[in-house]
Amino acid sequence: MERLDNVIQRYAWGSHTAIPMLLGQAPDGGPQAELWLGAHPSAPSKVRSGGTLEALIAHSPERLLGTASTRQFGPRLPFLLKVLAAGQPLSLQAHPSLMQAKAGFAREEAAGLSRSAPNRNYRDANHKPEIICALTDFQALCGFRAAEASVQLLKGLGLDTTLLESQDLRAYFQHVMSLPKEAQGGLVDQLVDAARSPVKGFEGECALALRLSALYPRDIGIVGALLLNLVTLKPGEALYLDAGNLHAYLEGTGVELMANSDNVLRGGLTPKHVDVPELLSVLDFAEGPAKVLRPSGEGEAVYSTPAPDFRLSRVEVKGPQVTLPARGAQLLLVVEGEVTTQGVALKRGDSVFIGADEGDVPLSGRGLVFRATAGIS
Ligand SMILES: [Zn+2]
Known part of the structure; x- marks a missing residue:
């Protein structure tokens, strides 16, 4: 077991207080958007x-990751865990499938585009499914709502919806x-002018349009945003974002787990x-409502997703010892209380890496822990 010190990413949209509070530190006046737990280069x-952790794993991948993981994902940690603290909305975005990422990466490499070029779409050849689990109330946009409902909203705002009614979402989205x-x-x-008098039944969406327009005036992503499901997760609830899902995180703090990739295709608000x-x-x-995930299982409650790269679970430790069965390499993050494992006390904000060779993980104390492992075991 290795205790971790994690990198803070200071993107401008980050909350100034949420990550310092989790880590028991004083805010330093700047944004702290993401805390990265893992071995991303x-x-x-x-x-x-x-x-x-990257060097540690590179030194003994088979021992620390296990045979199944190294065989499927190579000699590196297949997932990246983050605490995400949004004070302001992030960009509207989608992630490619594995096939699309492989093809796109090869295409851009062949074209001689630098991997750090601002117009590079595919920075690696991997897909990036992700799950976001709320630690506070967490507002997000996720997937297209039923087109009829969007017609109602856009008509209410005085927009021409002929294309959306006569054809479909794709035709309309492509057009705008x-x-x-x-x-x-x-x-x-x-x-945005029209949204100052909210459309009945879409008050939240109209308020969002005003908020987005103050940050990104005249950005077409605002129209895109109004076609999506506006969701507020309660603590413990999660969203799974599979390839192709158009989404944006708007406000709140969450634990996010994803495949080890940086591939983002943006649609505005950036x-x-x-x-x-x-x-x-x-x-x-x-089209259709966003699917809100709740974890299932006693002790270790798992968020069920089809992603092979990762598996997120939430463990409430309430006194008696909880034993987490071995599942290859794993990251543990304590978000509430204090728990002890292998004789080491971990308080809120603490995190550890546990290698595949260490077997079952006993937890005692009182607290709430998130566990990240590969999706395959
Ligand atoms: Zn995303």
């Missing part, structure tokens, strides 16, 4: 025994995303690169 956790910049700005201005044709090629236009 761009920001690996440090291990207390010296060096990084491909309009000239000036026309997009005009459309957004019109919509000053960063937006590649509309590429985004359209990966988007899933399936």
Whole structure:
């Protein structure tokens, strides 16, 4: 077992207080958006025994990750765990499937595009399914709502919905995303003006349009945002974002677990690169309400997802010892209380890496722990 010191990412949208509070530190006046727990090459956790978790795993992958994991995912940790603390909305985005990522990465490599180029879409050849689990009330946009409901909202805001009614979401989305910049700005201005008198039944969506427009004036992503399900997760509830799901995290603190990838295709609400044709090629236009996940199981409650790369569970320790069965390499993060494992006391904000060779993990004390392992065992 290795205690971890994790990297804080100071993106501008980050909350100034949530991560310092979790870590028991004083806020330092700047944003602290994400805490990265894992072995990602761009920001690996440090291990207390010296060096990084990335180097530790690279030194003995078979022993620390287990045979099944190394066989399927290679000699590296297949997942990345984060605490995400959004003070402001993140960009509207989707992630590619494994096949799309492999093809896209190969294409951009062949074109000689630098991996750090701002217009690079595929920074690696991996997919990036992700799960976000709320630690506080957590607001997000996730997947397209039923088109009829979107027609009602957009009509209420005075927008022309002919294309959405006569064809489908894809045709409408493609149309607005491909309009000239000036026309997009005009459309957004019109919509935001109208949203000052909220459409009945869509008060939250109209308030969101105003909030987004204050941050990203005339950004066409605001129209995209109004086509999506607006969801507020309660602590313990989660969303699974599979390939092609258009989403944006808006506000709140959560634990996020994802495949080890950086592949993001953006659709607006960002000053960063937006590649509309590429985004359209990966988007899933399936309609319907967002599926809110709740964990199941006594002791260790698991969030069930189809992702082979990761598995997230939530463990409430209430006095008597809880034993977590061995599941290959794992990360534990304590978010409440204090728990003890292998004689080491871990308080709120503490985290550890446990290698595949260490067997079952006993936990005692009182607290709430998140556990990240690979999806395969
Ligand atoms: Zn995402």
